[in-house]
Amino acid sequence: MMLLELILVLLMITLALFIHEMGHALALIMSVKKAKAEVYVGSSSKEKKLRFRIGRITCYVNIAISGVCYSVVPEELPPTTSKQQAIFLVGGPIASILSFIALYLVSTLISGVIGAIITGIAFICLITFIMTLMPITYPAFLGGLPSDGLQLLTIFKENRKQRKAVL
Structure with a gap:
């Protein structure tokens, strides 16, 4: 029974990560014409993963505790602007918070095991x-990459530095 619960939790984490990374991908393709996105749930390897495509987004998914989205x-x-990069970075967190709100509201309408899973x-x-x-x-076991928040902070600092240099 405990193994089944562990698998269920890993599937739930994988789904939440997929939603988050799709938020990044959607923000990218909406803000940069002709851009494509690659979503990886798990390592950024294409091997041994479920592969599917949704328009300009290619997804590589397996059960995982980390994910990443790359712009192509x-x-x-022309290179993406800092505004386009910021839109890309906030797309994931926006998808996560909107999904939390929607799923939590839905979970209040559904009882039992399914309601608990949705919650x-x-x-x-x-x-x-x-x-x-x-x-x-x-940390390395979660990919070792900077968070969306750290990347946004870096963009804001660079923009501030550039504005000061112009003045």
């Missing part, structure tokens, strides 16, 4: 929202 911008396009996914989305906005570098 054609070379003929669990909702709260994992909330935790994902909070953890990704904290300006930290994740």
